[in-house]
Amino acid sequence: MITEKSNTEFWVITDTHLIADSLHDNGHAFQLIQNTSQGKDLAYQEIALRAFTDFANQKKPAAIIVTGDVTFNGELISAQKFAEIFSRLKATKLLVLPGNHDIYDGWARAFKGPNQLYAHQISPRDWQEIFKSSYDCALSIDPDSLAYSVQLNQRYLLLLLDSNIYGKHEANGAPATEGQINEEQIIWLEKQLENAKRNHLRPLLFMHHNLYAHNPAVNRGFVLNNAQLLRRLCEDFNIKVAFSGHIHAQNIVGPLERTPTIEVVTSSFCSYDQEYGVIKVRPDNIKYQRHTFNMKPFLNKKELEDQNLAHFHHYLKEIQIKNLKGNSNKKDNSHDEQSELLQKVNHLFIEMNYQYFTGHNHIEKKQLKKLYSSPEFKILVNQRPRFSNYMKTLFDTTDHSNLETEIWY
DSSP, X not given: OOOSOXXXXXXXXXXXXXXXXXXXXXXXXXXXXXXXXXXXXXXXXXXXXXXXHHHHHHHOOSEEEEESOOBSSOBHHHHHHHHHHHTTOSSOEEEEEOOTTTSXXXXXXXXXXXXXXXXXXXXXXXXXXXXXXXXXXXXXXXXXXXXXXXXXXXXXXXEEOXXXXXXXXXXXXXXXXXXXXXXXXXXXHHHHHHHHXXXXXXXXXXXXXXXXXXXXXXXXXXXXXXXXXXXXXXXXXXXXXXXXXXXXXXXXXXXXXXXOOEEEEOOOTTSTTOEEEEEEEOSSEEEEEEEEOOOGGGOOHHHHXXXXXXXXXXXXXXXXHHHHHHTSOOOOOOOSHHHHHHHHHHHHHHHHHHHHHTTOOBOOHHHHHXXXXXXXXXXXXXXXXXXXXXXXTSOBOSSOOSSEEEEEO
């Protein structure tokens, strides 16, 4: 049991995508990968995570749970560095589960000058050894996967699942994006749920892939292949909440149909505005709130001289905008009316995506109607017919929040 306290708190982060500083020299090859990393910060995550552990030591949550993609592309050294950074925690347990980029990822690389070099991949055994402190907290460990259960307190059981598809040996190619809970793990999970029911423990699920589709237009490879099977278990055992990552977007869905579960997806820690979830646990309810981490108070004098670190959220938004601009039209340096309109179109595309991924995508119906009828949006849809359905899913006109939720028992 992690804590005897019935009123406690734990945090969730996800998709940290750490590449250890020792694996690159900030040269040409690394800059190329940074510029094509879909808005992820790769250069400063050692500092950001160290600052986050200092913040945790100040606030003292019972646990920090990381729902996968700990490493950039499954580099053994990056996982070791992550564990080393979080070994600084004093009163907080680190509970880690893998993502699709962590185990036997054929993209594991070091970057030196203009070259990409082989980097040692992470095996399942490596994972358990590196994060031994997490598995030492386990009530039960699945012998056929990297899943394990941890009792939080007298009322709640944490079920950390391994939803990833990987082989038994080092890989040569890209990691699998899709995921599923394999048959042996399902059997283990059902036993854990039966034990929880017998002992009057309330189960909380954690995994990398998603239980539900969080975007009706883009969800392939994100939702578990056998999500229906897991949803039936959620129904049978009245699982009220699940936490996941993978899509890098802040979003909350559920309950859906007969499944009583609310799923909370936390946005990527290495993108946007360093989001983390605070989960306050009480005997009869759980409350989740999205928070933004400000690491500036935890930086030393030399680090504050780096303008990217001193204004880190601005830096994160800039690399995100750079990524989105790369997916938009080529720059037009002329200054006529048509050029100004195209700039507005590009700005709209960038802002729509940014608000969606940070969970700040609520809008009134009349505002949405006005947006859809604007010249900028009409041009945007005409320019990107393949993405028109996706763009129409980015705003939410309901009173449902993607930033917080409360679950009652």
